[in-house]
Amino acid sequence: MSDILVYALHYEGAFNKNSLGAISEAARLAAELGSQAHAVVIGDASDELAASLGGYGATKVFRAKDVPEGLAQPVIDVMAHVMADGGHGYALFGGGLLGFEIGAGLAARLNAGVTMEVTKVDVVDGRLTAERPIHGDSSISTSSYKDRGIVIGRLNAFEIAQPGGDVAELQDVSVELSPWSTRATMVTRGEARGAEVDIEGADFLVAGGRGLGKAEGFELCEALAAALGGAVAATRAVVDAGWYPYSTQIGQTGKTVAPKLYLAAGISGAIQHKVGMQASEHIVAINKDSNAPIFEYSDLGIVGDLNKILPKLTEAVKAKKA
């Protein structure tokens, strides 16, 4: 009853990094519990791809070939079926969007306990205990489970193990979907919206948020990024608003970066943004609101008007580097 089931999201022939982190973490925990880590793979994944999860510690992979990937509710059906059959005591998800939806729905289906935004999982007295930062990361709450437990990790919370050569046992499962699970259908998936920009390789990033006021505000970021020799990144809010390309987005459903310098302009700094850039070597924030959460994790914070500061800063950086 203490086997751990992990949802392994894949797209265009590769597993999601956060899913691989979750499998690595599940394998580590299962070893401590004296149980096994298993994975669920949905849709069109080759035998080789599915079995490769063995390299990260999954001993068994359940594949539901005929189920569409990309929406949460069919996955809930598959995982509930596998867990009922196999008696798994836990489900574990890496960070991202689908894991939150699947994990929460699965908790309802199985009448299980669920904890989200988890940053650390431990084995205490033979059971899993999850740690979750709350209230803007000012405190950490711990939870354990009376019965089944569902643990949804925060983005990048679980480290990916160095893959070994083990191959997982592959078992195809056939699951009848719930009527309501088929009432949402994907029309188009994974539209990039905007230019393809590489921000993950940049040493210097100037990131813009809603505080820029309008799409044209990004010109200030572009000028400073050019002076620094870096690239421009954006928050989800402004990407959703169509101000900047999706490929530059930091955070929960975007990129994770760790540049030498991350300069955040007009970004309040919600957790979903923080998880994508907190590993940056130096963080500088400019925001007019002195209460903005980003100041709590900046090395240098400037309370002021970015429209006044950025142009002058660009000139000063150019002069210094000349």
Next chain:
Amino acid sequence: MKICVLVKEVPDAAVEKRIHPQTGRMDRGGERNLNPYDTHAIEAAMQVKEGGVVDVEEIVAVTMGPGTAVRALHKAVSLGADRSVHLSDDALAGSDVAATGYALAKVLERESPDLVLLGQQSDDGECYTIGAVVADHLRMPSLTQVIKIEVSPGSLRCERQAEYGYDTVDVALPAVISVGDAINEPRYPSLKAIMGAKKKPLDALAIADAGIEADRVGEAGSKVICGDFKAPPAKSGGTIIEDEDTADTVAQIVAWLDERKLLA
């Protein structure tokens, strides 16, 4: 068509956060208000109603919470809801996400809405998850963090950003949709609407009224055991500059960057 909007009261973000010195928990004694993310859900409901593609008879704001939560309902009504439902019962105290979702689903069952809308997250905790819990209990299709809704009779075409970019998804009604804050710019309530909010019908329910089983809610009915609270690892606070003289501020930034060899 009937739309229910799930709302929640949260500590007012404008009020400075206080941590109780003994327990390390958030001091929840301060001002409370409607979760700002929920205002986008109410606005989305209003836009469906005003869009004219489908006939919306009623928008109902639904909440679960203590007596003070009535304020959040009044705010929701001032923003456009026609009436509100308040589930409040001592037996609900200490409910975890799964128990809360179950209780809200039971209240929604009484209303049998064609569409349930909610905000993408609450300002004070439960992240993204309550919609998916409610949807599974109601046996309805569900999508979270939706930033565009196109309504047709009987279905919605929704857009949202997921792990690999933007997805467009058709969802048949009835459905549970959580909306992202990019979906709209919520309107300000008129003075008349604020003054009139307290006069709109408000249904106060205890758990028995909604057919909620007492042993499935509250601390006893929750499957998560809340353990200790601990402090996160201490992080040395950064330097803060208040910009008064921009030339001077910029000189300080450049010096700071230069010290760390970031301008080489």
